Amino acid sequence: xxxxxxxxxxxxxxxxxxxxxxxxxxxxxxxxxxxxxxxxxxxxxxxxxxxxxxxxxxxxxxxxxxxxxxxxxxxxxxxxxxxxxxxxxxxxxxxxxxxxxxxxxxxxxxxxxxxxxxxxxxxxxxxxxxxxxxxxxxxxxxxxxxxxxxxxxxxxxxxxxxxxxxxxxxxxxxxxxxxxxxxxxxxxxxxxxxxxxxxxxxxxxxxxxxxxxxxxxxxxxxxxxxxxxxxxxxxxxxxxxxxxxxxxxxxxxxxxxxxxxxxxxxxxxxxxxxxxxxxxxxxxxxxxxxxxxxxxxxxxxxxxxxxxxxxxxxxxxxxxxxxxxxxxxxxxxxxxxxxxxxxxxxxxxxxxxxxxxxxxxxxxxxxxxxxxxxxxxxxxxxxxxxxxxxxxxxxxxxxxxxxxxxxxxxxxxxxxxxxxxxxxxxxxxxxxxxxxxxxxxxxxxxxxxxxxxxxxxxxxxxxxxxxxxxxxxxxxxxxxxxxxxxxxxxxxxxxxxxxxxxxxxxxxxxxxxxxxxxxxxxxxxxxxxxxxxxxxxxxxxxxxxxxxxxxxxxxxxxxxxxxxxxxxxxxxxxxxxxxxxxxxxxxxxxxxxxxxxxxxxxxxxxxxxxxxxxxxxxxxxxxxxxxxxxxxxxxxxxx
Numbered sequence: 001x002x003x004x005x006x007x008x009x010x011x012x013x014x015x016x017x018x019x020x021x022x023x024x025x026x027x028x029x030x031x032x033x034x035x036x037x038x039x040x041x042x043x044x045x046x047x048x049x050x051x052x053x054x055x056x057x058x059x060x061x062x063x064x065x066x067x068x069x070x071x072x073x074x075x076x077x078x079x080x081x082x083x084x085x086x087x088x089x090x091x092x093x094x095x096x097x098x099x100x101x102x103x104x105x106x107x108x109x110x111x112x113x114x115x116x117x118x119x120x121x122x123x124x125x126x127x128x129x130x131x132x133x134x135x136x137x138x139x140x141x142x143x144x145x146x147x148x149x150x151x152x153x154x155x156x157x158x159x160x161x162x163x164x165x166x167x168x169x170x171x172x173x174x175x176x177x178x179x180x181x182x183x184x185x186x187x188x189x190x191x192x193x194x195x196x197x198x199x200x201x202x203x204x205x206x207x208x209x210x211x212x213x214x215x216x217x218x219x220x221x222x223x224x225x226x227x228x229x230x231x232x233x234x235x236x237x238x239x240x241x242x243x244x245x246x247x248x249x250x251x252x253x254x255x256x257x258x259x260x261x262x263x264x265x266x267x268x269x270x271x272x273x274x275x276x277x278x279x280x281x282x283x284x285x286x287x288x289x290x291x292x293x294x295x296x297x298x299x300x301x302x303x304x305x306x307x308x309x310x311x312x313x314x315x316x317x318x319x320x321x322x323x324x325x326x327x328x329x330x331x332x333x334x335x336x337x338x339x340x341x342x343x344x345x346x347x348x349x350x351x352x353x354x355x356x357x358x359x360x361x362x363x364x365x366x367x368x369x370x371x372x373x374x375x376x377x378x379x380x381x382x383x384x385x386x387x388x389x390x391x392x393x394x395x396x397x398x399x400x401x402x403x404x405x406x407x408x409x410x411x412x413x414x415x416x417x418x419x420x421x422x423x424x425x426x427x428x429x430x431x432x433x434x435x436x437x438x439x440x441x442x443x444x445x446x447x448x449x450x451x452x453x454x455x456x457x458x459x460x461x462x463x464x465x466x467x468x469x470x471x472x473x474x475x476x477x478x479x480x481x482x483x484x485x486x487x488x489x490x491x492x493x494x495x496x497x498x499x500x501x502x503x504x505x506x507x508x509x510x511x512x513x514x515x516x517x518x519x520x521x522x523x524x525x526x527x528x529x530x531x532x533x534x535x536x537x538x539x540x541x542x543x544x545x546x547x548x549x550x551x552x553x554x555x556x557x558x559x560x561x562x563x564x565x566x567x568x569x570x571x572x573x574x575x576x577x578x579x580x581x582x583x584x585x586x587x588x589x590x591x592x593x594x595x596x597x598x599x600x601x602x603x604x605x606x607x608x609x610x611x612x613x614x615x616x617x618x619x620x621x622x623x624x625x626x627x628x629x630x631x632x633x634x635x636x637x638x639x
Contacts, residue, residue: 021048022275024069028053029088031115032075037243038113041265042071044246045272054088058095065099067108068275074114074176074241085115085139089122100125107278109162109271110235114176117227117237126237127184127196127228136185137228143220149176150215151252152240154226155202157623158528159195160233162274163267168527170202171263172255173240181219188223189576192623193482193602199227199238200622231512234274242267329433342435344401354463358397360388363454366491370518372449374503377415379521380453381422386524387488387550388457389430390605393529394546394561396467397459399432404455406439409446419453430526432457469545469561469608472630476544477614478558478568480627483604484523485580489551490599494518497588509579517580525605528621535620536613545608549600555636556597558606567633570596575625578602596638603627 024047026039035051042049047069057063064070072088092100104110104125112120118139120126127137154171156164184191191197201217201224211217212224219239227238242264248256256262332345349355364383371380381404389399404423406416416439427434437455446452486494503515510517529546536542545561558568581602585595595601606627609617618624628639 022068022272022279023047023066024049024071024271025064025067026051026071026073027057027088027116029075029091031085031088032073034074034113034115034241034243037241038071038073041243041246041268042069044265045268047268047272054091058091061096061099064096064103067103068279069108069271070103070110072110072112072116072119073243074116085118086122089119092119093123104230104232104235107232107234109274111163111267111271112235112237113241113243114239117239120235120237121182125235126230127191138183140181140183142181142218143214148218149174150218151175152216152218152226153202153204154240155200155622157192157195157198157200158523159198159229160231161195161198161227161229161236162233163229163236163270164198165270165274167266167270168531171266172245172251173242173264174244175218175240181221182225182228183222187576188225190579191228192223193576193578194231195233195482195484196229196231197223197225197227198229198233198236200224201226236267329435333433333435342401342403344433344435348400349460352460352462356397356461356463356466357400358392358395358459358461359456360391361454361456362388362391362488363452364488366495367486367488367519368451368453369495370491370503370515372451374515374519376515376519377418378422379519381419381424382426382521382524383488384453384455385423385426385430385432385457386522387548388455389432389524389526390522390548392457392459393525393605394467394548395461396465396533397461398530399427399430399457399459399526401433401435402427402455402457403435404437404453406437406451406453407446408439408441408451409443410448411439411441415451419451423455426524430524467543467546470563472544472561472563472566472608474566474631475611476608476630477611477626478570478628478630479607479609479614479617479624480575480603481525481528481605481607481621482523482575482623482625483549483578483600483602485517485520485578487522487550487600487604490584491518493588493590493598494584497584507579507583509583523604529605532617532620536609536616539616541610541613541616543607543609543613547606549604549606553597553599553601554603554606554638558636561608562630562635565632565634567631568628568636569631570628570636570638571626572596572601572638574627575602593638 024039024042026035026042026049028035028051039049039051050067110120110125112118112126117126121137121139151172151174154173156167156171188197201212201221203212203216214220217224221239226240227236229236245251245262245264246268247262248254248260250262332348333342362384364380364387367383368380371377384404385402388402392399402423404420406419408416420437420439423437424434498514498518501514503513503518505514506512507514529543533543547557547561549557554568554570558570562568581595581599584590584599590598603625607617607624608630614624614626618626
């Protein structure tokens with residue numbers, strides 16, 4: 001049975017070239033005793049895996065860069081009383097510091113399990129890059145001081161962690177109850193806001209409202225923390241053992257998915273998929289560069305190019321876009337790319353009782369200027385699609401199809417393709433068809449290196465399920481879902497404030513290059529809201545109103561969902577404003593009222609629910625923050 005499962009998994013986990021080989025390194029060191037189980041999990045998902053002792057690795061440090069995935073397995077370092085974690089951390093930082101730093105900076109994934117989590121913390125790699133002389137975190141003795149093995153339930157939170165991508169249900173994993181509890185110099189709020197808390201201990205039903213106590217939180221972790229990642233999301237330390245639950249047979253109740261695999265294997269599958277995506281992206285960039293160079297050499301001296309509008313460039317751009325666009329289109333698309341107009345079958349609507357179409361048009365704004373300046377064009381399409389999907393969500397609609405419009409002063413086929421490929425990728429993630437669009441070259445309208453990106457989205461909703469805000473009443477609670485950054489608003493002001501600083505500046509408040517913080521994609525709330533609506537519906541409750549916090553901030557957007565005679569009170573003290581917004585306020589000397597009018601200040605979506613509904617909502621989505629309440633009056637006030 002094991003061989004059958006492994007064979008099925010290997011064939012299903014080959015999303016890219018069949019001859020591609022991705023290598024995993026499972027580290028051996030004094031105190032480690034889970035290396036073989038970890039290596040098996042890596043091999044099951046497709047990695048060519050080596051077990052290598054730290055003493056061998058320090059002799060040839062560059063050897064680390066031959067691998068795509070690094071795992072530091074579990075072992076004996078309970079509260080680090082034995083010193084094993086500290087010793088290994090010192091070996092890594094002293095003998096392999098530059099190579100390990102490059103490994104992480106290049107985005108390669110690193111997983112630390114139990115003892116490995118201890119090592120990553122002691123090395124200053126979690127929760128963020130820090131000096132090992134001034135660690136901001138540690139793992140100490142757990143509350144009960146007992147060694148015991150048991151099964152725990154975990155809830156995954158949205159964020160940057162690549163290991164938990166797509167895991168939207170609660171999962172089960174075993175613990176050896178010796179990993180220790182996380183202790184931080186600062187509060188957990190900054191980690192939560194930065195998307196660095198991907199895993200929480202929860203109750204067996206998968207809910208983690210309030211404190212979760214022993215035995216469900218066996219280490220006594222503050223905030224129920226079971227795992228921490230870095231800001232980029234490619235380094236994860238967790239306390240339970242995913243490598244010990246890769247087959248259903250390993251669970252005492254024989255739980256597992258229909259293929260007989262355990263929840264722990266999901267972490268390794270995600271690592272493999274991420275490595276394959278990175279390799280595919282690198283190969284695509286190289287191919288695009290080579291093709292673009294060949295194209296530029298061929299087009300020199302042509303009449304079309306010299307006239308200012310290069311039709312050949314447009315044709316080349318369409319060729320590069322074609323595969324990504326078609327990947328979003330299924331059998332319902334009757335006419336797509338290449339047609340004068342897109343055609344989508346309406347059969348899906350026939351299955352609805354009273355279908356209503358919901359539409360929205362928007363653009364990315366001056367965030368495009370930063371993308372051009374940094375020459376990063378892969379994520380700007382995600383900004384456009386995610387913003388548009390969120391607008392539909394406020395009225396309860398699901399995305400149906402999307403149309404994009406890209407205009408450039410001078411058409412660069414590779415850059416245009418990368419932008420549209422980003423649009424297509426974002427559409428795929430929300431099950432939305434990219435039905436068609438337009439790419440225009442307008443040298444007299446736009447500067448040579450400038451571009452504009454806009455789009456129209458159409459969604460569907462049952463008429464009796466439209467969210468209008470009409471049922472909002474005094475006493476209702478306002479909950480907020482955190483934003484991922486500036487999203488797509490306030491960039492004209494942000495660019496002016498940061499104009500004196502190079503884009504690669506690392507401000508202490510941010511802990512990452514400025515451009516990374518500024519170009520972080522607009523967060524999409526579709527999957528979280530869909531889960532929440534289904535969960536509440538089973539309990540006879542519903543979301544009364546929603547506001548997408550975009551241009552105009554709280555006042556300009558929360559007011560749009562309020563019935564006449566009602567007022568929203570936003571209690572800003574209930575959440576910690578993320579560092580990026582604090583930095584903008586300080587450098588730009590922006591008054592408080594203007595800050596909350598220009599930026600989202602860390603809250604991207606506001607929901608209105610009854611008090612009981614808000615409690616149940618937070619039990620499903622612990623990252624929800626109580627940001628205010630409804631009372632009699634008019635408009636929105638900030639407290």
